Amino acid sequence: MENLKDFLQVSNIQNAQKQPEFIDHLFSKIDYHISKDGRVLILTLTKRSAEEITNFFVSKGYKTYYLHSEIDTIDRWDIIKKLKTGQIDILIGINLLREGIDLPEVSFIGILDADKEGFLRSTTSLIQIIGRAARNPNSEVCLYAEQFTASITKSLYETYRRRQIQQEYNLKHGITPQKAISNIKDLNVVKSDDELQNIPIGAKSKMKKLKRMTKKEKDIILKDLKSQLDQAIANRDFESAAIIRDQIKEIEGD
Template sequence: RSLIQTIGRAARNVSGEVHMYADRITDSMKQAIDETDRRRAKQIAFNEEHGIDPKPLRKKIADILDQVYREADDTESVEIGGSGRNSSRGRRAQGEPGRAVSTGVFEGRDTATMPRAELADLIKDLTAQMMAAARDLQFELAARIRDEVADLKKELRGMDAAGLK
């Protein structure tokens, strides 16, 4: 089963190949090869039937960075008022300066009961971490942080709409 999963992962790449090294082909290798051939034939038939020509996904680094910068701009546009505006000044994110830290910043904390100012500070801190991750070309980390920030902004906007502080 793990052979099939590994081979399947490689098959997702348009030019993906799997090289197996062994003295002999075992039963599990034979089953994995047969299953891969069966799935490939099924996929090719589907593609031909629907006129699909598989092409690799090419996403430019500039496109990814653009998404990160848009999210950072949105953070600035979120009305961050009250004591939360200056309370994070002079405070550094944990970890090496200018480097991204783990996304588990608010794990275990109940953001639903968090005061507005604290939530705003958390959004600012996570946005800084997202930018640092993007600068370090850690795009998966930046994307995870971006998603967390978007959820927190939604919560913050909900608090504003409800008139909560």
């Protein structure tokens, strides 16, 4: 990137979603990165839109899936594993940062409705989303919006500032950026709910799976389960809360 204007991709952001070129541009980016064996993240704002966009992409022949809070923890890990291994090319979600997993396979991130100011499109959130692409030197991030907002301007400026510092450091020390290596093997211990549905939580086979997990994987799952527990209690769904509580105890006691 030679200058800030190139980074901002002004022609691709201004009024993008009001023009037919928006869809053409998005699909051209997706096709290019998939052809280079890259993976794609598309960020939207609601669960419904994530599902509808996924259906649209699937109808166009893309290997796509959505990811949001209503999908069980184990299923989410299974979906992420499929993205990393190429069984899925495109993952569509709302706040994919919550998974806490590095995705160096992702080389394109499309942020839809980037100008809808709020928690999911704040300066901090946009910087974090853009940072998802930092582990792949061939990555691109496109913000699709009708107008520039303060959050967009600040996040792009800060990202460019950090990138410039990194580039100067790499040049000074003769470093050529390489794609980070993802440890896919560790994710193989996480199976889908279909594979686990007939196995009791305390069964020996499941205990073996828990013992093979890394501490980081267990911490991520525990954090998510505790969030689900809080939500179940808030909804007065005490039956689900009891099941989730037992799952938490099982993992913590391993």
